[in-house]
Amino acid sequence: METILKTPELIDDRAKKFLNYNKDSFDTSHEDLIQTKTIKYKYYEYCSYCSCLALPIQAGLRNLGENYNTTGKTCICKGAMDEVDLIKNLADLDDELKSFTNDMKLKKYELKNKHIENTSSVESILLNIIKEDIQKSANIEDIVEILKDIGLNNDNT
Numbered sequence: 001m002e003t004i005l006k007t008p009e010l011i012d013d014r015a016k017k018f019l020n021y022n023k024d025s026f027d028t029s030h031e032d033l034i035q036t037k038t039i040k041y042k043y044y045e046y047c048s049y050c051s052c053l054a055l056p057i058q059a060g061l062r063n064l065g066e067n068y069n070t071t072g073k074t075c076i077c078k079g080a081m082d083e084v085d086l087i088k089n090l091a092d093l094d095d096e097l098k099s100f101t102n103d104m105k106l107k108k109y110e111l112k113n114k115h116i117e118n119t120s121s122v123e124s125i126l127l128n129i130i131k132e133d134i135q136k137s138a139n140i141e142d143i144v145e146i147l148k149d150i151g152l153n154n155d156n157t
């Protein structure tokens, strides 16, 4: 739907895509329209940047919809367009942050997995330790003590 513009002198370059050829009416269902800051006063909503009457957004009319409800309000001034840019830039940064976080999680997962693949089995680690202890032993009594420690000698039972 089209709303007649009362303040065409305030049109920001970035808002021109929301206007008709003569730049005197506004496409309320344009897909890029998003809510910008307004204040309510006596049943009306005004732009928080230029104080003009805010323009309606009718998202329900997009893509051949038939819902005429006003789903938000915005304006065609520089302040409102700056807010739209800010919202988009913040959303882009959020997307980048999410993608970066996912990449880092994957890297951590891969690093941990690689490390686990490199570990020896518990059995082979123990065997190496015991082997070294036995090789260092000076006499048979020491070896018997080592075997007792690991429960392999049951002479005393």
Ligand SMILES: [Zn+2]
Pocket: 047, 048, 049, 050, 051, 052, 075, 076, 077, 078, 079, 080
């Ligand atoms: Zn405004």
